Amino acid sequence: MGPDPLRLGLLSTARINGSILAAAAAGRRAAVVAVASRDLARAEAYAAAHGIPRAHGSYEALLEDTEVDAVYVPLPNRLHHEWTMRALEAGKHVLVEKPYSRRPVDVDEAFGEADRRGLVLMEAFMYRHHPQTGIVAEFVASGAIGEPRLLKADFSFSLDNPEDIRAKPELDGGSLMDVGCYCVSGLRLIGGEPREATGEQLLGPTGIDMSFRGALRFADGVVGLLHCSFESARTQELEVVGEDGRLRVEAPWRPDWGGAVLVTRGDEVTTIDVPEADSFVCALENFADAIAGISPPLLGRADALGQARAIDALYRAAGTGGPVSL
Template identity: 50%
Template structure:
């Protein structure tokens, strides 16, 4: 599968690394608003072609699929343009905070017969699959409470994450993983959400906490921050035990702790490059004609939950999700 990357974003290097580890993906082109930057990125990462505009990459006939690691507010605009150009799209998380825009993107993908997926790389990792299997096997009984955290101190300024015009903010940047985590564990979509937010001087949310209620009386707490020490955690408390993941999102040190009564079991999981796995998933969806792991339903669920969290924080009361 021949891939093009829209922009010289830092995260692009991780996808290039993932592509190097599989013969199911090859990065053949990169584009930047600034041609020398594209050339530099291409040289550094051994990519055959560099384009001086995103449109030029979309016009490149050798490119079959496009990876979009642009600032958040540009995700759907460039997804639509890539789909119109006949390219399959892997769009970085979070795809979009406005659910109607997610619908628009997936409608176009369907109309054109193209694959579109949101790049939540953690969902492809064996640790995440092992977690889901443990829950399905009833390892901790019925799921009752879920707690998911992701924070770090952002010390670069300017940064796209601090710009409200680019849809920055803690929830969009890292909190979206916590939302993805509690949705996966609950196995459905939240019905009601409450939230509290701390807004920073640039106008984006620097810290946000959310309370989510799912069908079956499952409750979840999510928190995120751009000015809080580095934390990544996913805890699931059930009727018969508890599961804790200390590195749920990056999966660099995969390990699942399962506690039941006074006993503790450590489930060791093989390390794997999540970016390689998401490229594999896209290749399978495009070549083998099966749906991607993360399609319309998941992206829409994410967007609805994020939209509701921001709405609940602004209104200061619980809101229904929909």
Template identity: 40%
Template sequence: MEVRDGLVEAAAVCDHRPGSRRFLGPRTPGGADTMTLRWGILGCARISRRGLIPGIEGSRTGELAAIASRDGAKARAWGAEFRIPRPHDSYEALVADPDLDAVYIPLPNELHAPWVKAAADAGKHVLCEKPLALDAAEAAAMVAHCRDRGVILMEAFMWRHQPRTRGLLGHLAGGLIGELRLVRASFSFPIEAGDWRLDPARGGGAVWDVGCYGVSTARLFAGTEPEGIRARAHFGPSGVDMSLAATLSFPGGVLASIDCSFEQPFRCAYELVGTRGVIEVPDAYLPPAASPALAHVRTIGSGSDSDAGTDRSRVLEFPAVDQYAEMVDAFAASVAAGRLLAPAEDGLAQMRALDAVLAAARD
């Protein structure tokens, strides 16, 4: 299965830099569908420290080879701390590094497009933090640019690559809770004053930063794109959405209720409701790496109407893994295939949905 709008065709899985035909070989003990990728990271962001750096280190397919900062001393300090061989004192130097295969971009949102395009121009495959772009038009240009240069572009929604996510997709397909009718998702936390995510010019706002998870969740489990969207928001002094609630409708009778906030206590959960039961998913996008990820299932028993006394409940357990490592290996599989492989996020379709949500909230 492949992701359509974000499809990137490649004639062969190889080093796309001009004048080079160095094929990336399979990594032992991986098979033909896994690749050894040498990674570079643009910027010393918090998400790199707690997410992708340990993810690359824990993956089967990744090797962290370089990191860049506009502060050369900071790049060298991170290089020493994480044993990264080549610290660069500019983003340009990392992108031009001939010994890299893939670049991770965790920069502020307004910098995604220029650096995705620069990395693609240098023949690098790109994993870009969410949201992919500032709007759908910018995302379309990024996707086209990477397609023209024969490199993979993937949006970094790590939660899609959890064993729990794959398992729940299987349970839904198997009819565990009947026909899916509702997806509910909440993600919120209080943000500090002065955070760049409060700046509208930089792509700030709750829906871009955390509401995007709920939209991605609804789209994944509905298996299609929304056909109707309504939303309301509380906008802060800077003009960005501080709290937002949206209702999405999908073909096939599936609804989604999504809320997000920069001014509410921490919440991170989603719920799948079907005609025969419900699945509640705690720690939805940030599951513990050292203990099993859980999902609570309740299915309708012999009762009817409001009688839940006969309902059957159980807990599903899924392997404890580093979801970032899973994402790194999934990215390598997409590179090997020459196209995005499900459940990778289709960044263009996601941005179209996010644009529609925010437009509805402002209407």
């Protein structure tokens, strides 16, 4: 018999909750026991629709719920830090949606608080937990395509709703924050921590970056190009060009959408087998295991800090039009 399921509370009725509810049901390592909304009726309707035992009419009330061990924070980006801090101060472990924050100081403060209280805090980059991601990173690190020279990452789609949280500057919307953060994560996974950032943003009517193009420079002259957009056909891609070959991941950020991992050496193209898995189930299991002391969290302070520093540098570079050192 394994450990008791983690008792998880959802801080809001966000759309992305659907994936966590499905993962909790499929994985059996966590049980969603409570949901909160700014509106009690909305929380109650949501709880009834999803078979969640308790509904709270404020986020504060959920944090006071003594039968909640851990909180999932799927709030708009700008609210991640405030509610993570409040959850930690209430003694809850926290799984917080990506990107945690574009401000490195927030990351330091939150992980410092989690460490002081002996709580687990994890940024929810679900794709990092999928076996495909580990296989790709290990394949490149093994030298199978030689030393990496050029990295390319893209995540784009068409955002049609101007009322979406992603379109609002006051909520830290923007394409780099929403989808570009995956590109930053993937480039850092292969290249390490970047030394310099350059960037260009195309602003929309609300003031957020509708598209962002940038470059991160890593050690040994490795360059990572990134593109993300809210005004493009749905695209996800990660490519590593090495001295001896090329690796292309067709579905790097949402492996569940389907796609191959292709290796090209000369005229020969082969595929790498990847086991099927649900990124959300894997992430929730790792979060629960970290809390139970069974295994360390895959993503901790160093990764969240690297993310925030790179995103901050890219935005600063786009603002000044010149390179920014990290």
